[in-house]
Amino acid sequence: MTLTNKFTLWYFAVMLLVLLIGGAIVYNEIQWKIGKVEVVRHQRLNDLIAAQIRSGGDYSNHPTRKRATVSEIPVDSVPKGVASYYTRGPGWNAEFQANEYKLVVTSFYAINGKHYRVTTYSFIPSFYQLLPGVVDSFKWILILLLILVGISGRLISKYILAPFKRTIKVIQSFDLKQKKAIRLPETRTTEFRELNEFLKRMTDKALEDYRLLKEFAENASHELQTPTAIIRGKLELLMESEIRDDQAILIAEMQNALERLSRIHSSLTLLTKLENYAFEAKTPVDFSQLTREILDAFDELIQMKSLKLETRIEEHIYLPLHASLADLLLSNLVSNAIRHNIPGGMIRVTLDKTGLVISNTGREPEVPTDELFERFKKGNPGSDSIGIGLAIVRQICELNNFNITYGYAAGLHTLSISFTSKLLQNLTLPLQSRLQP
Amino acid sequence: MKVLIIEDHQELARNIHDYLAREGYICELSSTFSEAREKIGLFQYDCILLDISLPDGNGINLLDTIRSEHSQSNVLIISAKNALDDKIIGLEKGADDYITKPFHLAELHARIRAVYRRKNLGGANIIQFNEISLNTDTFEVKIGETILDTTRKEFDLLLYFVVNKNRVLSRQSIAAHLWGDYTDNLANFDFVYQHVKNLRKKISNAGGTDYISTVYGLGYKFNSHKHGEE
Numbered sequence: 001m002t003l004t005n006k007f008t009l010w011y012f013a014v015m016l017l018v019l020l021i022g023g024a025i026v027y028n029e030i031q032w033k034i035g036k037v038e039v040v041r042h043q044r045l046n047d048l049i050a051a052q053i054r055s056g057g058d059y060s061n062h063p064t065r066k067r068a069t070v071s072e073i074p075v076d077s078v079p080k081g082v083a084s085y086y087t088r089g090p091g092w093n094a095e096f097q098a099n100e101y102k103l104v105v106t107s108f109y110a111i112n113g114k115h116y117r118v119t120t121y122s123f124i125p126s127f128y129q130l131l132p133g134v135v136d137s138f139k140w141i142l143i144l145l146l147i148l149v150g151i152s153g154r155l156i157s158k159y160i161l162a163p164f165k166r167t168i169k170v171i172q173s174f175d176l177k178q179k180k181a182i183r184l185p186e187t188r189t190t191e192f193r194e195l196n197e198f199l200k201r202m203t204d205k206a207l208e209d210y211r212l213l214k215e216f217a218e219n220a221s222h223e224l225q226t227p228t229a230i231i232r233g234k235l236e237l238l239m240e241s242e243i244r245d246d247q248a249i250l251i252a253e254m255q256n257a258l259e260r261l262s263r264i265h266s267s268l269t270l271l272t273k274l275e276n277y278a279f280e281a282k283t284p285v286d287f288s289q290l291t292r293e294i295l296d297a298f299d300e301l302i303q304m305k306s307l308k309l310e311t312r313i314e315e316h317i318y319l320p321l322h323a324s325l326a327d328l329l330l331s332n333l334v335s336n337a338i339r340h341n342i343p344g345g346m347i348r349v350t351l352d353k354t355g356l357v358i359s360n361t362g363r364e365p366e367v368p369t370d371e372l373f374e375r376f377k378k379g380n381p382g383s384d385s386i387g388i389g390l391a392i393v394r395q396i397c398e399l400n401n402f403n404i405t406y407g408y409a410a411g412l413h414t415l416s417i418s419f420t421s422k423l424l425q426n427l428t429l430p431l432q433s434r435l436q437p
Numbered sequence: 438m439k440v441l442i443i444e445d446h447q448e449l450a451r452n453i454h455d456y457l458a459r460e461g462y463i464c465e466l467s468s469t470f471s472e473a474r475e476k477i478g479l480f481q482y483d484c485i486l487l488d489i490s491l492p493d494g495n496g497i498n499l500l501d502t503i504r505s506e507h508s509q510s511n512v513l514i515i516s517a518k519n520a521l522d523d524k525i526i527g528l529e530k531g532a533d534d535y536i537t538k539p540f541h542l543a544e545l546h547a548r549i550r551a552v553y554r555r556k557n558l559g560g561a562n563i564i565q566f567n568e569i570s571l572n573t574d575t576f577e578v579k580i581g582e583t584i585l586d587t588t589r590k591e592f593d594l595l596l597y598f599v600v601n602k603n604r605v606l607s608r609q610s611i612a613a614h615l616w617g618d619y620t621d622n623l624a625n626f627d628f629v630y631q632h633v634k635n636l637r638k639k640i641s642n643a644g645g646t647d648y649i650s651t652v653y654g655l656g657y658k659f660n661s662h663k664h665g666e667e
Contacts, residue, residue, distance in 0.1 A: 222517060225517045225538045225539060226446050226449060226517060226538060226539075228538075228539040229446075229449055229452075229538040229539030229540065230446065230448040230449050230452060232539050232540075232541065232542075233448075233449065233452030233453070233456070233542050234448075234452060236452075236456070236541065236542045236543070236605075236607070236610070237452060237455055237456060237542070239605040239607065239652075239655050239656075240459075240604060240605050245653045245654065248652065248653050248654035248655050249653075249654040251654070251655060252607075252654045252655050255607055255609055255655075256609075259609045262539050297616075300590070300628065301628060304627065304628055304631060
């Protein structure tokens, strides 16, 4: 539920409450006021009748007596300290032949030593007659308010929340790897300004940390290269001197370790570079062609392990991928499929417009399969691999918005990459029309 | 062959120097941009090994000087950065080849020879060693007059051996030479053994001398002093 809707709903609830109370107040007020006005009118009428009695004429047919009763009463019936009182309640209206609300006002007068009681009455609008009117008018007020609040809430919140929405947009498009500080819109709203300031501080810090980390990784990898090269050279020179067999084994072991070191090193350097978006695709590569070339390059290894290769490669699949990345992606996948295979096993490569699927036979993975894409995670801890190939593959896929999934079922490892990026779809259309005139 | 090694890391430069010196090459070292420029201005070299990242300048900039003063020198760029841009710019500016640290010395030597062959020996594409001759155009191997039926990989392997004769070649170095980047993920070197075995068998069957021997624990060696009767 959006903030606007929440506010509006609460506002509606409060409004309803206020209107209910207001309705009750208005109703009571009107009821009371009408009664009050009537009482005053009747008192004036009573006073008038008293004046008529005082003047002594015969007024019995006078219009004032229509709803009046005048009676002389003994002095002890006169209430003390009260000149007049009134009662109200339902009463029979003979004129309209209906039960109505009757107001009776009784006044006492002492005229020429005699005591009179003058009572007049009239019918006033009752509770039940007033209520529908009050309810009706409040209903209309409520509807009007609902509409106005609904509309204005939307418009006003759009205006007030605009800086917030812009901030959200900026934050959503923020990417550490692009190394660009965020620029948040100016706002006069205190809360948003605080939020923006906080976000700015936070992202700047993150960027700085990221930069330092990367710089360290880059420096470390760069500085490692030369010593590795030196050691390798020295070992090669040492190999040529007169050495005993046991020394030769030592050298060979050192060389193996060194080989590993340099492989880890170059893979890490590559990963760093991938993260820096150092590879930009200039022209689309013919992925079909490349897949076949890579499979050819690995042909002897496939044969050496007596693996059966099944391919189904669709022609003219073009991908907007840097050529060396495409090469890396494929060679990593294929060599993985070979390395983690069993002798006499099988590799199946399927390439079409939707994606690339490589399945191979192999032993069951020993670590959770979703960890396989992490660096230095290996499905089989005993293997010689350094466990970075899939991390590179994933990085390349992420870079190009490809979707990569891994699954293991019935002795078959399956890696699927789906080329779902919008970029690709935009790209293949003109290409295809060019290829098939 | 006269070689200038422009490399700021002394130890690395010494490695290259030691390796090439045993081939009878005359090597000179220079560790800075300015020293290198001076040497290039004064002397003539057959081959210049150029490290791109020098303390006082970018090695790429030396290429212009080299190209204007010595059109005949071969230039091989040595780079610590496996950056594609460096490679492209370097080759565009007239470098002949490009090698990335850390490299095998035998590989460097093979590259130097290849570049040298391409440029200096004109149309002569035949490399002859005793009865073995290799044609780098047709990838054909002959033992005496017999044409050997070799694969491309076996040809490359034999060439690598002949160029680096009397050197111990490690399995890693051979794998890197034959498969280049694709060895990255392949930990076992069984296939090197397989190729060497096949090659030796083919040469022997054609009546050639089996010059290649296994060096215990380390790799293989092409012995030029070996004779047929052994």
